[in-house]
Each structure stands twice: as C-alpha cells, then as structure tokens.
Amino acid sequence: MPAGYAEHSDTGVVVVGAGPTGLLLAGDLAAAGVPVTLVERHENGSELTRAFVVHARTLEQFDQRGVADDLVSRGRQVAALRLFDKAVVDMSGLPSRYPYMLVAPQYETEGVLLRRARAAGVQFVRPAELTDLTQDAQGVTATLEDGRTIRGHYLVGTDGHRSTVRRLIGEPFPGRSVVKSVMLADVLLKDEPGGAATNSIGDRFTFIAPFGDGYYRVISWDRSKPAEDRDPVDIEELKDISRSVLGTDFGMYGPRWSSRFHSDERQVPHYRVGRVFLAGDAAHVHSPAGGQGMNTGLQDAANLSWKLVSALTGGPDLLDSYHSERRPVGSKVIKGSGALLRMAMLHSTAVRTARNELVTAALHVPAMARRLPLAISGLWVKYPAPRHAHPLVGTRAADARLRGSPSRLYEALRAGRFVLLDTGGLHEREAREVATTGRLDIVVGVDPDAQSMLVRPDGYVAWAADSAYPDSKGLRHALRAWVTG
Known part of the structure; x- marks a missing residue:
C-alpha cells in the first residue's frame, strides 16, 4: 500500500483533487458531519502555485470558516492596482472587512485549508489516481489505478483543467x-x-x-x-x-x-451530470487577468458544499441550483477577464494611448470607481431571486454586528447552518420550531433599523424584510423552500 494511502469502501462524498477548491469543499462536508474521502494523485497536494491573489469575497468566506486571520497573516495586503500605465484601481473603499487584495502563494492558501480539512476529519487517499467511475440511482463508484474502489452518494471533480472526472463523464470543454x-x-x-x-x-x-x-x-x-x-x-x-x-x-x-x-x-456546459459535479478549473478556465481563477473555484465549493449536506441529511434537495447559480458566474468571469486581457493586448500605439486615457478617466467617475473594485473582489455576485422578492435576496449578506456572542454575522455562520438575523424579534416565532431541528440559528442584530434576513450557509440572502414591514408569510415559505423542505 503506498505511503499516505488509506483504504475506504463507502463514504458520503468522494472529492477528486486536493487543490484549494477540493480542500474547501471537503472541509465543509466533514465539518458538517458528512463522511468525505479526498483523492489526490500527488503525495503532497496539487503541486501548483499559479494562483497568488485572494480577493475580498473569498476572505469573507474564509472568515465564515474561522481561517481568514491565519491566511491574512501569511500574505501581503495590496489596496491598489496600477492598470494600463496610469490608471489606479483603489480597493480600499470596498464594503468589507477585507478592502484589499491579499497576495499570498497558493501553497499558503492550500496549507490553511488542509489544516482545517484534517482537523474536521477528511479522509485522504494519496497518492492515488482515478481511472474510472460509474454511477447509478444510489451513488457513484470511483475506481483507482490499483483497482480499489470507493463508493459515495456523490462525487465532485475538483481535479483541474485536465480533469479526469470531466473526461470520464463525457462532458466537453469547449x-x-x-x-x-x-x-x-x-x-x-x-x-x-x-x-x-x-x-x-x-x-x-x-x-x-x-x-x-x-x-x-x-x-x-x-x-x-x-x-x-x-x-x-x-x-x-x-x-x-x-x-x-x-x-x-x-x-x-x-x-x-x-x-x-x-x-x-473554456467552460463545461453542465456543472452537474447525475450524481457527479464539477467545480473550479475542472468546470471553467479563463485568462489570468484579474486573478479570478482560484477565487471562482473556491466560491463554487462554498456554493455546493452546504447543498450536498442538505441533500444527505434530510433537508431540501437544492443540488440543481448549483449549476443554475454558478455557471452564469463562471461565464461572466470568463467574459470579464477576457475583456481585460484583450485590452492589455492592443497593438496600436494610438489605440493603447486612448485606452489608457479612457480607463483613467472612467476611474475618476464615482460609479465606475466603485463598480470595478466590486467586480474584481467578487462582491458583485448575485444569484437569481424570485419575482417580487426583496432586493437583498440573492445578494451577499454583509457582515453585521450582533447582540451577545457571537458578535458578528460571519462568526455565526461558522456553524455551517442557516442564520436568521432577526431585527427586533419580529420573526422569531416563525423560526423557533425550525431552530430546534439544528438547521437554523437565530441571532439579533445591533442595528434596529436593519433588514431581517435569512442567510444561507454560504453567506447569501435567501429571504429579507425591512424592519418596518414584517413578512411572516414570506419567511415561512423561505424556511420550507431552503431549510426544512
């Protein structure tokens, strides 16, 4: 048996690929009590160090897992980016605890996530290479190069741009x-x-x-x-x-x-094929402009992990929403980073000069000066919301001060559950019974004029109501749709 190899026959989820995306996903699953086996072909991880920028939204996700401070201490905070000669993108005004780009080697990000995954109980199988997989109505069987098999309810390919999982399920990469x-x-x-x-x-x-x-x-x-x-x-x-x-x-x-x-x-047409999912570079790749690659993959993992937990623990089956929410994001990242790349590769001196002047002038317009940092940082992402929903639904929930302990919303999210941020106790009665199931925590914000929000485990808003207009019916519907099924 190779060094570092552990034998497994059954598990909740099989994750293939121990880069940042796979480590975050596996750590989330294990922290929620889901048995997870992480298969990696290299002895000591992915052996890549291409990524080096961690953006604000990713740091917020790390904060929601209690590991942001560790990573921030290992990198360099950069609050401004000089773009196209004289144009400066100022990140210091981002509405986040992390108003900067963190420059840190990929191995530092992987190290933080690896320590968390090990502490949560992830079972590692490495070095080992996936050679085949089959799926049926009950689960997925992964076959390794030495003939051993691992059986899981679901399998996630986070094995990079040359993904074996993608090839085995026959998904093209146009x-x-x-x-x-x-x-x-x-x-x-x-x-x-x-x-x-x-x-x-x-x-x-x-x-x-x-x-x-x-x-x-x-x-x-x-x-x-x-x-x-x-x-x-x-x-x-x-x-x-x-x-x-x-x-x-x-x-x-x-x-x-x-x-x-x-x-x-490149991007796959489908992020889900039966019981198999693709995330990170296995699902999408794009130019290095903007430093979006690793960050987008980590956001894939944050979106998928709690939905797998829900499906495996008797909650609503929300797994199809992984594709419907994350594929449009991946497509926009490809277009945005591609646009930056094409602007960078202009040949004509006159056109480049015009580009430089235009971008510099645009960044002096307040709306653009706000919009570009939001796009680069990942704070712009909004998921689809039902018609007539509150404007906050589908958006990232900003961190909020809470009464008592935990003292911040992102600290409350570290339990991996839904959180009802209740303003003035207006909605506690509707949520109290759901809270007894262990799927929901109820917290009270310090600001009495802030909106009440049902916040998903990935930090996005599933329901919201203004403090002056309680919406008990809407909350009950959201709890059934998102939390209890």
Whole structure:
C-alpha cells in the first residue's frame, strides 16, 4: 500500500483533487458531519502555485470558516492596482472587512485549508489516481489505478483543467486558447514597485505583485515568442519584457520558482451530470487577468458544499441550483477577464494611448470607481431571486454586528447552518420550531433599523424584510423552500 494511502469502501462524498477548491469543499462536508474521502494523485497536494491573489469575497468566506486571520497573516495586503500605465484601481473603499487584495502563494492558501480539512476529519487517499467511475440511482463508484474502489452518494471533480472526472463523464470543454505561453516566476527585486503594477505594449505584458515575504510574483508573456509549457523560464527574458512595458525591471533577481502555462477560455456546459459535479478549473478556465481563477473555484465549493449536506441529511434537495447559480458566474468571469486581457493586448500605439486615457478617466467617475473594485473582489455576485422578492435576496449578506456572542454575522455562520438575523424579534416565532431541528440559528442584530434576513450557509440572502414591514408569510415559505423542505 503506498505511503499516505488509506483504504475506504463507502463514504458520503468522494472529492477528486486536493487543490484549494477540493480542500474547501471537503472541509465543509466533514465539518458538517458528512463522511468525505479526498483523492489526490500527488503525495503532497496539487503541486501548483499559479494562483497568488485572494480577493475580498473569498476572505469573507474564509472568515465564515474561522481561517481568514491565519491566511491574512501569511500574505501581503495590496489596496491598489496600477492598470494600463496610469490608471489606479483603489480597493480600499470596498464594503468589507477585507478592502484589499491579499497576495499570498497558493501553497499558503492550500496549507490553511488542509489544516482545517484534517482537523474536521477528511479522509485522504494519496497518492492515488482515478481511472474510472460509474454511477447509478444510489451513488457513484470511483475506481483507482490499483483497482480499489470507493463508493459515495456523490462525487465532485475538483481535479483541474485536465480533469479526469470531466473526461470520464463525457462532458466537453469547449473554448479556445488565448495566450499560448504565460511565464510565472517568484523573484526578488532591488527596487520596490510600490504595490502591484501591470501594463502591456503590443504582444508584451507584465504583472508584478508583492507576496509580503520579500518575493514578488511576476506574470509575463510575449506573444511573438511562443514556447511550450515544459520550456524553462529565463529571468533575462522576464527583465526584458518588464523594461519594455513598465519602463524598469526593478532590479529583478534570485528566482525561487518559475513555470510556464497556456491560458485558455473554456467552460463545461453542465456543472452537474447525475450524481457527479464539477467545480473550479475542472468546470471553467479563463485568462489570468484579474486573478479570478482560484477565487471562482473556491466560491463554487462554498456554493455546493452546504447543498450536498442538505441533500444527505434530510433537508431540501437544492443540488440543481448549483449549476443554475454558478455557471452564469463562471461565464461572466470568463467574459470579464477576457475583456481585460484583450485590452492589455492592443497593438496600436494610438489605440493603447486612448485606452489608457479612457480607463483613467472612467476611474475618476464615482460609479465606475466603485463598480470595478466590486467586480474584481467578487462582491458583485448575485444569484437569481424570485419575482417580487426583496432586493437583498440573492445578494451577499454583509457582515453585521450582533447582540451577545457571537458578535458578528460571519462568526455565526461558522456553524455551517442557516442564520436568521432577526431585527427586533419580529420573526422569531416563525423560526423557533425550525431552530430546534439544528438547521437554523437565530441571532439579533445591533442595528434596529436593519433588514431581517435569512442567510444561507454560504453567506447569501435567501429571504429579507425591512424592519418596518414584517413578512411572516414570506419567511415561512423561505424556511420550507431552503431549510426544512
């Protein structure tokens, strides 16, 4: 039996792929008491370090799991992004406890999530490679390369852009390559660039951001010099590209890690096929512009995990809503990051100059200055709501101060249950019986004029009512639809 391998025959959910998406998902399931087995082909995790930006909405999700402070302490907070020469995107006004981009190596994010998953009781099977899967009306059987099988009620593929799970269920991955050779490197700099910086000229592009440990992540490409993913990265080429697009190479030296990859824009038609689900890069890939890849995958996991728990513990079957909620988000991220990439790759000097002036001017318009940081941070996401629903339904629930302990809404969400934020006790009677089932917690906000809200375990609003207009009937309907079934 290989080192680190554990034998399992039955489990609640099989998760394939131990990158950030798989670790968050598995940790959520185990924390809720669902037996979960995580299959990973590498001995020590995904062995990738491409992602390095953690955005505000992801940090809020980490806060709702009690691990945000750990990760924040391991990264560098960057509150502004210099975009297209002179334009500056200011993140400091975000309506969040995390008004910045956190720059941290992917292995730090994985480490925080791995420790949580282990503490919650996730069973790891690694190194082991999935070779086949079959599903029936009762569950899914996963076959590993050594012939062993794992049986689960559901299986989730979080195994990256070359997903074996996606191939085995016959799901296509339509799209195209947009940059054929992207260079990544973690380097030291003799001169501080003052936060994060990015620019492009013609075929050349460079992005530089600080990790906080003295190293900087560099993303560069030169479309006039295509290379294979396996080709080494030459720091002299990185310096040359940086000088041509940023005016300096900041004294770049001492790379500790480097890699190449090609950037695609692709998305599966279906995030669910029977009892099998796809999340993260297994479901969607897009350009590195905006640093959305890992963050979007983590939001997939946060959306899916509690719905699996509900289906497995006698609650409503909400699993189809995973596709209907998350696929449109993935599509918008592909379009948004693609638009940024295409703006970065303009060839004409006159057109680039016009782009720079236009973007700079747009960011001086208050509405745009608010909108772009919201889009980058992930705070913009809104899920579909019924007609005539309160405007807050489907939106992210902002953190709120509570009476007593826990003292914040996001702390109350750490139990993994629905939370009724009740203003003035107007709706407690309707929710009290549901609370006895262990699926709902009732908390009271400090602000008497704030809306009452039924908040889903992923921090999005399922029902809301203004303090002056109680909606007992609407709450009862929402509790049946979302909590009790």
